[in-house]
Amino acid sequence: MAKELFYKQGIRATGVEELCRVAGTTKISLYRAYPSKDELIASVLREDCADEACWFEKAQSAGITPAEQPRAYVRAAAEAMRLHGYRGCPLGMAIVEFPDPCHPARKVADAYKLKVRDAIRQMLSAAGAADPExxxxxxxxxxEGAFASAPYLGHLEAADSLERAGLRLLDTVLPQDAHPS
Incomplete structure (x- = not known):
């Protein structure tokens, strides 16, 4: 429940009373499970990290060669954006809502975004990309630009643009023998 409310309304705009009402619980029960709203937010964002990690799993699944994994990752990101109701990356949205890098939500979101950056660089290096960093x-x-533009372009157009631009970039930096025929 909290995950959906935070995503639809914004984290700060969603109060504890509303969370409890929608979940059919009390504040006492909520605070037994989570010592603060900030800890609930961090927990929800950790779930979002796990959901997003599925893109890497898809890109690295059996049968996908290291040379093809960057393209598979771009396609998986675009596919996720095409889901009904997509409004942007929940982690990126949390970063905007919480400017303090010491906030528990920011710590989760920042750490995951940096982990993704490193993983993409490693994936590109394994694929033989020129200058993987x-x-x-x-x-x-x-x-990230596609995620941020989804609300005003529409999630389908942003996804299509990401897929076209991302694949075109990869065509220019990956070895010629890694290009699909």
Whole structure:
């Protein structure tokens, strides 16, 4: 319940009273499970991290060669954006709502975003990309830009743009023998 409310309404806009009402619980029960709203938020964001990690699992599943994994990752990110109701990355949205890097939500979101950046760079290196650090950062910026533009472009157009631009970038930096025929 909290995850859906935070995503639809915003984290700060969703009060503890509303969370309890929708969940059919009391504040006492909520605070037994989570010492504070901040800890509940961090817990929800950890779930979001696990959901997003599925993109890497798809990109690295059996039968997908290291050379094809970056393309599979871009396609998986675009596919996730095409889901009904997509409004942006919940982790990115939390980063915007909590400017203090010491806030528990920011710590979770920042750590995951940096982990993704490193994983993309490693994936590109294994695929033989030219300058995997710069290419990785460029791809991260494309993905984050697509996430951020979903509300005003529409999630389908943002996903399509990400897929086209991301695959075009990969075509320019991956070895020619890694390109699909």
């Amino acid at each position: 710069v290419t990785g950062d460029t791809l991260v910026l494309m993905i």
